[in-house]
Amino acid sequence: MDARLELVTGSALPAASTAPVVRLRKFVRRFGENTIIDGLDLDIAPGEFVALLGRSGSGKTTLLRTLAGLDDVASQDVKIPASRAVVFQDARLLPWKRVWQNVVLGLKGEDVRRRAESALQEVGLGHRLDAWPLTLSGGEAQRTALARALVREPKLLLLDEPFAALDALTRHRMHDLVLSLWRAHQPAVLLVTHDVDEAIALADRILVLDGGRIVAEERIVKARGERAGLTRSLRERLLGQLGGDHQDDAVVPFGKAVAGR
Numbered sequence: 001m002d003a004r005l006e007l008v009t010g011s012a013l014p015a016a017s018t019a020p021v022v023r024l025r026k027f028v029r030r031f032g033e034n035t036i037i038d039g040l041d042l043d044i045a046p047g048e049f050v051a052l053l054g055r056s057g058s059g060k061t062t063l064l065r066t067l068a069g070l071d072d073v074a075s076q077d078v079k080i081p082a083s084r085a086v087v088f089q090d091a092r093l094l095p096w097k098r099v100w101q102n103v104v105l106g107l108k109g110e111d112v113r114r115r116a117e118s119a120l121q122e123v124g125l126g127h128r129l130d131a132w133p134l135t136l137s138g139g140e141a142q143r144t145a146l147a148r149a150l151v152r153e154p155k156l157l158l159l160d161e162p163f164a165a166l167d168a169l170t171r172h173r174m175h176d177l178v179l180s181l182w183r184a185h186q187p188a189v190l191l192v193t194h195d196v197d198e199a200i201a202l203a204d205r206i207l208v209l210d211g212g213r214i215v216a217e218e219r220i221v222k223a224r225g226e227r228a229g230l231t232r233s234l235r236e237r238l239l240g241q242l243g244g245d246h247q248d249d250a251v252v253p254f255g256k257a258v259a260g261r
């Protein structure tokens with residue numbers, strides 16, 4: 001194993017001593033008789049960038065919805081910040097509102113246009129303030145969705161496969177943009193993705209969700225610009241943890257997944 005890759009076993013808790021922005025303990029989510037999340041512990045530290053991998057149906061979106069406050073979790077030990085924002089795979093812009101109006105939707109005050117302008121400039125769309133959403137490219141629409149999230153200065157930014165529908169070059173540019181926005185605003189980020197390389201390129205910590213639990217966790221201490229050499233070994237390990245051929249019975253027991261690889 002690469003000496004600068006720290007393998008973390010145990011529950012998904014960051015090493016930082018600061019109070020986490022997200023804290024779940026023994027979290028359970030059932031749909032009818034199906035237990036989708038089964039006693040999950042998760043902490044996310046302020047400003048931490050966490051990627052969540054897992055095969056289709058493993059419960060990633062279910063977990064993200066919980067953190068977004070979209071599910072009723074009143075009876076459970078769940079702490080999420082009041083200030084949070086979500087970016088989905090599709091930008092979800094209102095076509096009858098101009099781009100800047102979409103960015104500040106629901107916000108009040110005399111300076112909302114100025115705030116929208118500043119956020120749109122940050123994502124490289126300062127020239128499309130008055131455009132209609134339907135005239136935007138896919139990448140531009142996602143930039144607008146990012147601006148809409150960031151204008152609220154969230155403590156927690158939830159990204160649900162926001163780049164999955166974009167072509168490779170646009171996706172690469174969006175990675176750079178997300179990293180620069182993350183550095184500038186320092187929200188904690190939870191990125192749900194199917195893309196192992198994307199997780200490695202962006203995250204401080206990568207979690208693999210399977211069978212309703214976090215089955216593997218990798219902390220990457222290498223600077224983002226120096227990760228190219230890491231990709232092969234870590235990628236193979238994560239793909240192994242994801243079940244490789246994505247067979248349904250390929251659940252990897254927690255903590256065992258990386259031993260000896």
Ligand SMILES: Nc1ncnc2c1ncn2[C@@H]1O[C@H](COP(=O)(O)OP(=O)(O)OP(=O)(O)O)[C@@H](O)[C@H]1O
Pocket residue numbers: 031036054055056057058059060061062063
């Ligand atoms: N509202 C619901 N009612 C019933 N079952 C649901 C509901 N929402 C999700 N599920 C089920 O929970 C499981 C996990 O779904 P979820 O969307 O969280 O998975 P996922 O890991 O995000 O999948 P994908 O990567 O394909 O988006 C699936 O079997 C899904 O059918």
